[in-house]
Amino acid sequence: MTDQGLSRWAAFWNSDILYEFRRSPLAIVGFVVAGSLILSALLAPILAPYDPYDASGIDLMNGLIPPFWSDGGNMTFPLGTDNQGRDVFSGILYGLRLSLTISVSAVLLSALVGTALGLVAAWVGGWFDSAIMRLADIQLSFPAILIALLVDGVARNVLPQEQHASLAMPIVILAIAISGWVQYARTVRSIAMVEKGKDYVEAARLIGVNPVTIAMRHILPNATGSIFVLGTVHLAIAILTEATLSFLGLGMPPTEPSIGTLIRIGNDFLFSGEWWITILPGVTLALLVLSVNLLGDWLRDALNPQLR
Amino acid sequence: MHDGPILQVENLRIEIPTRHRTLVAVDDVSFELARGEVLGVVGESGAGKSLTGAAIIGLLRPPGRIAGGRIWIDGKRVDNLSQAEMRKVRGRIAGAIFQDPMTSLNPLFTVGQQLVETIRTHLDMSRAEARARALSLLAEVGIPAPEQRLDQYPHQFSGGMRQRVVIALALCANPKLIIADEPTTALDVSIQAQIIALLKRLCHEHGTAVVLVTHDMGVIAETADRVAVMYTGRIAELGPVAEVVRAPRHPYTAGLMASIPAIGETRDRLYQIDGSMPRLTNIPQGCPFNPRCPAVFDRCRRERPETVDLGGHRVACWKHGEQEA
Amino acid sequence: MTAPLIDLAGLSRHFALSSGLNTRFRKGGAKVVRAVDSVDIEIARGETFGLVGESGCGKSTVARLAVGLMRPTEGAVRFDRVDLASAGRRDLAALRRRIQMVFQDPYSSMNARWRIREIIAEPLRTLNLCSSPAEMDRRIDELLTLVGLSPADKRKYPHEFSGGQRQRISIARALSTNPEFLVCDEPTSALDVSVQSQILNLMKDLQAEFDLTFLFISHNLAVISHMADRVGVMYLGRIVEQAPAQRLFSAPRHPYTKLLLETVPDLNRIGYTRKPMSGEVPNPINPPSGCPFHPRCAFANDRCKQERPSIRADGQGTLVACHGVQEGRI
Known part of the structure; x- marks a missing residue:
């Protein structure tokens, strides 16, 4: 058993994809940066010195302390505090956690919906296919952020005021997910159309394998690579979209600040000299998006045999 | 002007480096081609026949590379030429025809534009002269209504007609050598015969030599003067077409000929060579054909056979080597 | 039967x-x-x-x-x-x-x-x-x-x-x-x-x-000849000739079958220059009127251009869809 486990590990280590990875410095940098940011977000409750959601731990007297390397800074608040005395470092860790939760959920939902629609469109064809693809075309003629704003706005108007805070996260997730399904649907559809015409699918149809089984067992596995690539690229976009929504005040409320909310809060202090409140979360966001993008770009090249 | 053979290939070796190891795709291939001669190169897929053709004309696709040997076209050494120098040789002295005509045609330009462009690259001609030549070339390769066809785009031509255009392109500068890689494989039988007949007529009329790479022995039999049979990147047998087809000396060629069905024959079973050609990653020691050979003996498993010349008919097989030694 | x-x-x-x-x-x-x-x-x-x-x-x-x-x-x-x-x-x-x-x-x-x-x-x-x-x-x-x-x-x-x-x-x-x-x-x-x-x-x-x-379907006549007991020759969606294999390959009736047999490269005919069939397979989107083979057929007459031949037995075991054969011209 261990022997088999070892050889499987060896096979993985020697696989083309990992070989490509080891030879690509940008991918390694992307992986390390994104990996450590994601890891610290996951471990936020352990790593963070303070709990930003706990109002009792906040002391206004500690407001606007600069980071430790500046004059007046200290290691009690390594990256300084905001106007209400909240620790910026803890805020970033928790904000990162929230931003990632939202964007990963949105990407998963988007991929699920897009993949399902793409598969069904390719399989059923006819008017259903045409309808889905025209809908996709229409949506593509608007910027994704506009779609997200629209969904967000509609949801907020439909829902009663008192539920806004508790439903903020699902709404943001839904808004981002709806703005991104098109890419998955188009890609999966085109892959499914190609696979559908192949003889092995005909062979399966010939013996009466039902269409759902064919789609799940034969066609979907051929699309997983592309879905994965799209997902990674989409993750970077989703993080930005979330940040933008929150920055505009349409995303997460200040009581549960995501990275975007932190940047918005800090924005007010930018010109009064307390730059760290907004710049530090901003740098974190930029690092995260850049590293995920690097990974996505590399993955797209590595999984595309034509580019090799 | 050089009087020797139009093409000489000496100990050609082509390697394909991969991540794990370097594969030897063509090994120790030597032959010459007289002016106006048609040499057929046959073999199974992966035998190295297309790579040999591509190497001659400098179109070997990386990572494949010429790792050894020398090639002369019309007395000029070409295997070490730069891409730019090779481009001059291609077109002026040597032309190429491939299986898929669309790889040689640009879909964005009319057939006439492409012909005129190619003609003017290689020959000192005015636009009008070049156009006149393009017209006569199209007529020569059997395209009906060439005046109208000249201003059409490649997609307006059928597969067979496109292949004719590619032949016209290859003929632009009156080359002395044409490398034709599976020129009829993508075409229907009835069209295939038209293209073969056209190639034969052109060679005959212009004295153009042709290296005809194909897997179809029937095409070779009817077209070629001599045949080279390739197996795992080496020439197993090379000789006059009638001898190779009717009295093959190499057991592989003999098996190949016997396994081809013919119309109207009454054999119940075809002869079969068991197994399949080994991949380049595990070519057996000794003679590469030894695991499948019905006449195998000890020496075949140990040593790679040397090529023996039996009066203009070369065979790489110990069966014949023994007699000499 | x-x-x-x-x-x-x-x-x-x-x-x-x-x-x-x-x-x-x-x-x-x-x-x-x-x-x-x-x-x-x-x-x-x-x-x-x-x-x-x-x-x-x-x-x-x-x-x-x-x-x-x-x-x-x-x-x-x-x-x-x-x-x-x-x-x-x-x-x-x-x-x-x-x-x-x-x-x-x-x-x-x-x-x-x-x-x-x-x-x-x-x-x-x-x-x-x-x-x-x-x-x-x-x-x-x-x-x-x-x-x-x-x-x-x-x-x-x-x-x-x-x-x-x-x-x-x-x-x-x-x-x-x-x-x-x-x-x-x-x-x-x-x-x-x-x-x-x-x-x-x-x-x-x-x-x-x-x-x-x-x-058994193939474009390779030699393979068909080797495998089949009976053979059908298709052209533009229709069967133009159908016969026992031996008869079809020894005594083809339809001009298309004849030309097809004539164009197959053959190992036994070294250096042979064959007479290729002229023209191309028409586009099935716009098939010719009458007999679909008439534009490439040397025996075509006015009737072939207008009326589509139906497939009939020739009395010797072959079914053939050709006016010429049915009229006794070919």
């Missing part, structure tokens, strides 16, 4: 040139291509019927109609006297087991991500042909041995095999259901000649062993 095992009666299949919303809004509907047009073929049990023709003549569509992968626009496919189109769900499940197909491309005919075991097990599992996993394993081993592979091969993936070996796996999969009727769509076209002979020999052996009935 006993009823044929398979009976393709007046079979036609038309394709709309485009589909989807666009055509719904266009007046007059879509343009139609008659890929297969009134084809009649009967095949007796144990017989091999060869279907030959150039690309685009509709022979692959006939294959897909015969196995029920496509529904005919007109006509019927009757297997053992049961019409495939009107068979109930339960009848159809039973029929599926008895009809199988071997595809042309050994690379696309199996899912590259599956092991050989999974590939061969798919029909066994779908049609519930094995009562236990142990029995399924035994059956897979038996099938692999039958086609000249080793039971150990079941743990490998398709890319570990050569084209010829893959075609053997494809045959093993087709045989897994113990079929009676096997449709072979260009099974050796993608293979090298030395491997082609192995596969053709294997198919003949299996036919003798299991009393299989073949519909």
